[in-house]
Amino acid sequence: xxxxxxxxxxxxxxxxxxxxxxxxxxxxxxxxxxxxxxxxxxxxxxxxxxxxxxxxxxxxxxxxxxxxxxxxxxxxxxxxxxxxxxxxxxxxxxxxxxxxxxxxxxxxxxxxxxxxxxxxxxxxxxxxxxxxxxxxxxxxxxxxxxxxxxxxxxxxxxxxxxxxxxxxxxxxxxxxxxxxxxxxxxxxxxxxxxxxxxxxxxxxxxxxxxxxxxxxxxxxxxx
Amino acid sequence: xxxxxxxxxxxxxxxxxxxxxxxxxxxxxxxxxxxxxxxxxxxxxxxxxxxxxxxxxxxxxxxxxxxxxxxxxxxxxxxxxxxxxxxxxxxxxxxxxxxxxxxxxxxxxxxxxxxxxxxxxxxxxxxxxxxxxxxxxxxxxxxxxxxxxxxxxxxxxxxxxxxxxxxxxxxxxxxxxxxxxxxxxxxxxxxxxxxxxxxxxxxxxxx
Numbered sequence: 273x274x275x276x277x278x279x280x281x282x283x284x285x286x287x288x289x290x291x292x293x294x295x296x297x298x299x300x301x302x303x304x305x306x307x308x309x310x311x312x313x314x315x316x317x318x319x320x321x322x323x324x325x326x327x328x329x330x331x332x333x334x335x336x337x338x339x340x341x342x343x344x345x346x347x348x349x350x351x352x353x354x355x356x357x358x359x360x361x362x363x364x365x366x367x368x369x370x371x372x373x374x375x376x377x378x379x380x381x382x383x384x385x386x387x388x389x390x391x392x393x394x395x396x397x398x399x400x401x402x403x404x405x406x407x408x409x410x411x412x413x414x415x416x417x418x419x420x421x422x423x424x425x426x427x428x429x430x431x432x433x434x435x436x437x438x439x440x441x442x443x444x445x446x447x448x449x450x451x452x453x454x455x456x457x458x459x460x461x462x463x464x465x466x467x468x469x470x471x472x473x474x475x476x477x478x479x480x481x482x483x484x485x486x487x488x489x490x491x492x493x494x495x
Numbered sequence: 496x497x498x499x500x501x502x503x504x505x506x507x508x509x510x511x512x513x514x515x516x517x518x519x520x521x522x523x524x525x526x527x528x529x530x531x532x533x534x535x536x537x538x539x540x541x542x543x544x545x546x547x548x549x550x551x552x553x554x555x556x557x558x559x560x561x562x563x564x565x566x567x568x569x570x571x572x573x574x575x576x577x578x579x580x581x582x583x584x585x586x587x588x589x590x591x592x593x594x595x596x597x598x599x600x601x602x603x604x605x606x607x608x609x610x611x612x613x614x615x616x617x618x619x620x621x622x623x624x625x626x627x628x629x630x631x632x633x634x635x636x637x638x639x640x641x642x643x644x645x646x647x648x649x650x651x652x653x654x655x656x657x658x659x660x661x662x663x664x665x666x667x668x669x670x671x672x673x674x675x676x677x678x679x680x681x682x683x684x685x686x687x688x689x690x691x692x693x694x695x696x697x698x699x700x701x702x
Contacts, residue, residue: 388585
């Protein structure tokens with residue numbers, strides 16, 4: 273079995289998750305503070321990848337990033353960067369596609385924290401950033417963990433978006449889920465089965481880890 | 496001395512009402528704020544702390560203007576640094592008793608003294624979830640005092656303490672507050688709770 277697609281999938285999922293941790297958490301914080309019509313619209317846009325068929329998202333990303341579009345042309349001319357049929361393109365698409373999986377749990381956890389926690393910290397002279405970093409974030413640890421794992425697993429299972437914008441270039445954009453489809457397409461059921469088993473095992477372990485990590489945090493009221 | 500004259504619109508189930516408070520709090524005084532439920536007592540404390548902005552008025556101390564609508568001055572809570580004991584304690588679930596106090600001050604001597612006053616010496620490594628209601632409330636009071644605040648605001652701060660503990664704590668608190676020169680405002684529903692603690696009285700009603 274060729275391990276490159278598995279390795280590509282893991283690399284894509286890891287990079288996407290790290291980027292989303294960096295940009296998703298501040299966005300979730302911003303969204304969790306006082307709501308306004310503007311924020312509602314932004315949140316709706318950020319949630320769209322959750323409900324949109326992946327092929328629709330992939331199609332529009334393909335149009336946006338193609339060298340014939342303004343953005344695609346600018347990127348190519350100024351940075352020699354093409355986001356179609358390249359690994360970089362997959363990363364950008366995955367970040368957009370998995371955004372709600374990072375933002376939604378973190379935002380929900382932040383808005384469920386009692387407001388007095390932040391207020392108490394402010395009266396002690398602590399800045400918003402220090403309050404966020406030392407008081408709010410540590411108290412939503414289990415949601416952070418869930419969001420991270422969901423994002424990782426969701427990116428690992430990506431198919432439609434990747435196929436639309438990346439195609440199936442060996443060693444560049446042919447991730448595990450595409451390799452499975454490709455193998456079946458070529459009647460190589462044995463190989464498809466191997467990839468599938470590996471993906472199954474990886475995702476199962478991930479889900480088990482989340483449950484183990486969160487088992488103390490979530491006690492039912494009847495226990 | 497803290498001079499206050501503020502006006503804030505409050506939404507109640509009966510419609511909009513006005514919270515109007517005008518008072519002067521002498522330095523070192525301990526004022527009990529009382530009034531019917533929903534009359535804006537907690538809102539008043541939050542206005543003083545800078546957590547809620549009033550529509551009109553001013554808040555002045557001896558040398559500082561914390562809020563003045565006309566001059567468009569409005570200090571942030573971080574600049575006012577009042578001690579605030581929240582009704583729900585607002586303890587940080589991730590921090591131990593000691594970490595709470597260290598978050599508020601770097602003065603280790605003061606921390607030790609506060610732990611003794613609150614009878615919390617043997618609980619320094621406990622997190623809020625491992626403390627009883629009374630211990631949590633004491634920790635909230637100690638954390639507010641750790642700032643050596645010029646103004647201490649207490650929202651139902653003795654409600655979870657038994658008589659004996661409360662009386663002992665009040666005696667010790669008064670010594671500390673006098674030493675720090677702290678002006679205190681406490682919201683309380685029960686007359687008994689603040690006996691021997693307050694020397695002034697302020698009634699709040701909505702208009």
